[in-house]
Amino acid sequence: MDLFRITVSEARDLLIKRQITAIDLVRSLSERIDAVEERVKAFITLAKDSASRMAEEAQKKIDAGEGKSLLGIPLAIKDNMCTKDIRTTCASGILHNFVPPYESTATSRLAAQGYVLVGKTNMDEFAMGSSTENSGVQITKNPWDLERIPGGSSGGSAAAVAADECIAALGSDTGGSIRQPASFCGVVGLKPTYGRVSRYGLVAFASSLDQIGTITKNVRDSAIIMNTIAGHDPCDSTSAPLPVPDFTTALGRDIRGIRIGIPKEYFIEGMEKEVELAVREAMRQLESLGAIPVEISLPHTEYAIATYYILATSEASSNLARYDGVKYGLRVEGKDLMDMYMNTRAQGFGAEVKRRIMLGTYALSSGYYDAYYRKAQQVRTLIKKDFEDAFQKVDVIVTPTSPTAAFRIGEKSSDPLQMYLSDIFTISINLAGVPAISIPCGFTSQNLPVGLQIIGKHFDEEALFKIAYAYEQSTEWRLRRPTL
Amino acid sequence: MASEEADPMNYESVIGLEVHAQMLTDTKIFCGCSTRFGSEPNTQTCPVCVGMPGVLPVLNRKALEFAIRTGLATNCTISPYSRFARKNYFYPDLPKGYQVSQYALPICEHGHIEIIVDALTRNIGITRIHMEEDAGKNIHEGAGQYSFVDLNRAGVPLMEIVSEPDIRTPGEAVAYMKKLRTILRYLGVCDGNMEEGSLRCDANVSVRPVGQQELGVKVEIKNINSFRFVEKALEYEIKRQKKVIEDKGTIIQETRLWDSGRGITESMRGKEEAHDYRYFPEPDLVPMTVDQAWVDEIRFSLPELPDLKRERFVSAYGLPETDADFLVSEKSLSGWFEDAVKLGGQPKAVANWIMGDLMKLLNSENKTIEESPVEPARLVDMLKLIEQGTISGKIAKTVFEEMFKTTKTSGEIVQEKGLVQIIDSGEIEKTVDEVIAKHSKETERFKAGEEKLMGFFVGQVMKLTKGKANPQMVNELLKKKLSS
Numbered sequence: 001m002d003l004f005r006i007t008v009s010e011a012r013d014l015l016i017k018r019q020i021t022a023i024d025l026v027r028s029l030s031e032r033i034d035a036v037e038e039r040v041k042a043f044i045t046l047a048k049d050s051a052s053r054m055a056e057e058a059q060k061k062i063d064a065g066e067g068k069s070l071l072g073i074p075l076a077i078k079d080n081m082c083t084k085d086i087r088t089t090c091a092s093g094i095l096h097n098f099v100p101p102y103e104s105t106a107t108s109r110l111a112a113q114g115y116v117l118v119g120k121t122n123m124d125e126f127a128m129g130s131s132t133e134n135s136g137v138q139i140t141k142n143p144w145d146l147e148r149i150p151g152g153s154s155g156g157s158a159a160a161v162a163a164d165e166c167i168a169a170l171g172s173d174t175g176g177s178i179r180q181p182a183s184f185c186g187v188v189g190l191k192p193t194y195g196r197v198s199r200y201g202l203v204a205f206a207s208s209l210d211q212i213g214t215i216t217k218n219v220r221d222s223a224i225i226m227n228t229i230a231g232h233d234p235c236d237s238t239s240a241p242l243p244v245p246d247f248t249t250a251l252g253r254d255i256r257g258i259r260i261g262i263p264k265e266y267f268i269e270g271m272e273k274e275v276e277l278a279v280r281e282a283m284r285q286l287e288s289l290g291a292i293p294v295e296i297s298l299p300h301t302e303y304a305i306a307t308y309y310i311l312a313t314s315e316a317s318s319n320l321a322r323y324d325g326v327k328y329g330l331r332v333e334g335k336d337l338m339d340m341y342m343n344t345r346a347q348g349f350g351a352e353v354k355r356r357i358m359l360g361t362y363a364l365s366s367g368y369y370d371a372y373y374r375k376a377q378q379v380r381t382l383i384k385k386d387f388e389d390a391f392q393k394v395d396v397i398v399t400p401t402s403p404t405a406a407f408r409i410g411e412k413s414s415d416p417l418q419m420y421l422s423d424i425f426t427i428s429i430n431l432a433g434v435p436a437i438s439i440p441c442g443f444t445s446q447n448l449p450v451g452l453q454i455i456g457k458h459f460d461e462e463a464l465f466k467i468a469y470a471y472e473q474s475t476e477w478r479l480r481r482p483t484l
Numbered sequence: 485m486a487s488e489e490a491d492p493m494n495y496e497s498v499i500g501l502e503v504h505a506q507m508l509t510d511t512k513i514f515c516g517c518s519t520r521f522g523s524e525p526n527t528q529t530c531p532v533c534v535g536m537p538g539v540l541p542v543l544n545r546k547a548l549e550f551a552i553r554t555g556l557a558t559n560c561t562i563s564p565y566s567r568f569a570r571k572n573y574f575y576p577d578l579p580k581g582y583q584v585s586q587y588a589l590p591i592c593e594h595g596h597i598e599i600i601v602d603a604l605t606r607n608i609g610i611t612r613i614h615m616e617e618d619a620g621k622n623i624h625e626g627a628g629q630y631s632f633v634d635l636n637r638a639g640v641p642l643m644e645i646v647s648e649p650d651i652r653t654p655g656e657a658v659a660y661m662k663k664l665r666t667i668l669r670y671l672g673v674c675d676g677n678m679e680e681g682s683l684r685c686d687a688n689v690s691v692r693p694v695g696q697q698e699l700g701v702k703v704e705i706k707n708i709n710s711f712r713f714v715e716k717a718l719e720y721e722i723k724r725q726k727k728v729i730e731d732k733g734t735i736i737q738e739t740r741l742w743d744s745g746r747g748i749t750e751s752m753r754g755k756e757e758a759h760d761y762r763y764f765p766e767p768d769l770v771p772m773t774v775d776q777a778w779v780d781e782i783r784f785s786l787p788e789l790p791d792l793k794r795e796r797f798v799s800a801y802g803l804p805e806t807d808a809d810f811l812v813s814e815k816s817l818s819g820w821f822e823d824a825v826k827l828g829g830q831p832k833a834v835a836n837w838i839m840g841d842l843m844k845l846l847n848s849e850n851k852t853i854e855e856s857p858v859e860p861a862r863l864v865d866m867l868k869l870i871e872q873g874t875i876s877g878k879i880a881k882t883v884f885e886e887m888f889k890t891t892k893t894s895g896e897i898v899q900e901k902g903l904v905q906i907i908d909s910g911e912i913e914k915t916v917d918e919v920i921a922k923h924s925k926e927t928e929r930f931k932a933g934e935e936k937l938m939g940f941f942v943g944q945v946m947k948l949t950k951g952k953a954n955p956q957m958v959n960e961l962l963k964k965k966l967s968s
Contacts, residue, residue, distance in 0.1 A: 203537040322535045
């Protein structure tokens with residue numbers, strides 16, 4: 001048996017039953033990485049030495065009878081979450097040498113449960129992008145077709161999970177950055193409710209939209225990891241002081257009578273036929289499991305992308321101001337202070353990041369604030385209200401995750417607007433702050449995965465787990481794996 | 485009008501002050517670092533106040549409480565809903581590239597304080613009080629090519645207290661600053677030290693023809709760091725603006741720096757002034773909702789404020805207004821006074837001793853009332869010796885000086901130095917006879933009508949008795965003997 005192929009829950013079973021050791025598991029993954037990473041390029045930093053150390057420590061605890069939920073489980077972390085003493089670059093030249101002196105809350109919670117850090121995964125620079133083509137380090141390849149992108153911005157995490165280079169991974173999602181790559185790579189991606197998982201230590205792109213979530217091989221693994229990372233954090237004022245349920249108890253529950261909203265605005269022109277077919281088929285499958293489809297409307301959907309690109313870039317323009325060459329990261333000297341600032345930022349940031357900083361700076365400028373930022377906030381309120389209204393009628397909403405399957409490297413990189421459309425079905429969810437999960441729901445004729453997105457009410461991740469699990473278990477998509 | 489406009493003599497000045505007060509919290513506004521002044525550079529920092537990637541602010545509740553205290557003490561409305569905003573600009577001492585401040589929804593608004601100038605009471609409006617974080621400090625030292633940044637001060641909580649343009653003269657501006665300082669010190673929210681920078685002041689100044697309603701073009705003056713400079717800088721700037729008008733020039737809206745060395749304000753036109761701060765709501769902090777019960781609790785905990793205390797000192801102790809004014813200018817001073825009165829000191833006598841000898845001695849040693857070596861009890865004891873006639877008021881001055889230098893009581897000093905007043909009329913008469921016998925010439929002149937020689941005789945008697953003779957008895961005896 002190829003150990004690297006197992007899931008979190010399987011690994012946990014084997015470890016507790018002493019059928020394998022944490023060291024075996026890490027070694028198997030290390031071999032797998034040696035075999036495929038050169039082609040996939042999912043990682044920016046591999047933590048081989050510390051992974052062995054963490055595995056040994058985990059094994060000692062297992063031997064001592066400790067029962068922590070992630071003891072000895074090798075996970076990959078997107079390279080925008082601070083890991084103490086391990087380089088955290090955000091795939092940006094400006095942080096190429098940045099070694100955080102502190103640990104993010106999400107990863108320190110994983111550590112408290114005994115996880116093993118495999119490495120830090122590739123991403124679009126500062127999470128700005130949908131393909132990893134904006135990475136300042138490398139382009140990650142889709143394990144299903146190495147000519148194609150894995151999606152983004154958490155493309156490294158999604159590809160690493162799909163390619164079995166880790167058992168599961170954390171990503172971050174600002175406009176679809178977990179769900180779209182999960183969809184493109186045929187894995188499960190969860191963006192929790194805004195405020196469910198602490199953002200402390202997540203390098204900010206757009207503070208009011210960013211949320212850490214999971215990328216896993218199946219729904220159960222997502223629930224297991226969420227049990228660890230979710231919950232209020234005194235270091236994050238925007239994290240919700242709400243109790244966290246045991247998400248695994250939602251798995252296996254009956255979904256009969258569940259009302260599933262199907263927004264008419266989400267089946268748009270320009271959507272790939274095969275994607276639409278797969279999603280429609282998945283809806284029928286849910287119906288056959290007893291769910292009740294209800295057509296709904298999210299009338300402000302068409303404004304979501306414009307709204308998002310004003311708010312996200314405005315926040316980003318301010319969040320990225322700290323990369324000034326003074327304290328850490330890249331510094332390019334200049335003849336005076338202003339010159340140093342300009343050289344550092346000109347050289348340190350990539351084109352897309354610069355584009356977004358400029359867009360956001362413009363939107364916040366005196367004289368334009370009302371027309372752009374304020375207006376966008378107002379529209380955001382309307383979009384939120386769309387979801388509130390819809391959730392009066394239905395329990396969850398089901399849509400495609402992305403209008404297409406994974407596209408070819410370079411296919412959209414020259415046209416930012418085309419690229420932005422890739423997130424058309426995921427962006428509204430971040431604006432509304434609600435949770436959503438993407439699960440595999442079929443394949444195109446070119447053997448590319450298609451994702452189904454299930455959207456829930458605020459803090460109702462349990463509904464997502466329940467329905468996603470029921471669907472997953474009733475189909476066999478999860479059994480298909482890429483050949484590498 | 486035209487002729488009036490041409491005559492700067494008919495112009496009045498309009499002044500508004502923006503006061504920054506460093507709050508006396510133990511820890512910084514958004515992290516747990518100490519606010520202590522004067523430590524080694526960068527020793528009071530953490531990832532949050534250094535602006536590391538991924539960190540988030542958490543509001544120090546004490547800072548909010550201090551702002552509310554100040555708002556209540558200055559008759560402000562406390563906003564039930566208030567929020568932070570980001571003020572964006574690049575500077576090496578600003579680690580995040582933005583300052584977390586308040587903009588659209590400050591914590592306190594619509595207040596006022598009373599000032600008295602030349603016996604005239606005036607109300608000065610407070611537009612708003614908001615909270616913000618302080619920046620660090622750039623240090624330009626040594627001959628090397630680098631400057632240094634000390635971030636110990638970064639994140640120290642500040643209040644910005646903005647007045648209405650209600651101030652008309654530099655004298656009023658100083659009175660306003662002093663009153664504000666007194667209130668802040670009463671509340672214990674700021675130490676009010678202008679020299680150390682814990683209280684800073686920027687002024688907005690314009691001039692306009694007397695009677696005109698619209699405000700003239702305003703000039704902002706920065707870098708005023710003492711009460712004396714408040715007056716000097718404003719006087720200079722008003723004179724400058726009047727001169728511009730006199731010379732038929734136009735006043736430009738600009739920021740000017742007060743140069744205390746040269747006693748002038750200087751334009752800082754150019755790059756530094758061309759800021760567009762791109763304020764927008766801080767997405768990392770949730771809006772603050774302040775509940776009324778808490779505000780009431782804070783209101784009940786406020787100390788007696790200077791205005792009320794002054795009234796009470798006048799009515800309860802029968803003090804003249806000027807005495808009361810002086811005594812309430814510092815909470816500790818009024819406390820010292822009341823302690824002495826409680827111990828049985830006659831209020832006016834206590835006030836006289838504080839305002840006279842005590843202040844003189846304290847000032848000569850650069851000490852505050854809190855550091856006074858003389859306690860209220862020792863003063864009251866000494867006052868009793870005067871009342872009982874044991875020592876004269878003149879001797880008391882010597883005794884008091886000795887009390888200030890030692891820990892001895894007045895009784896001990898009087899004993900030790902033999903300063904007990906001579907009230908034995910026989911002993912005094914003996915000395916008087918001796919003096920008259922010795923100065924026959926003067927006696928003749930006195931008898932011939934040269935009455936001003938009385939002082940000479942008193943002096944001689946006092947000299948022989950080493951100042952201990954009861955002056956009244958000396959006077960009476962001399963008169964009797966010389967006129968016989």
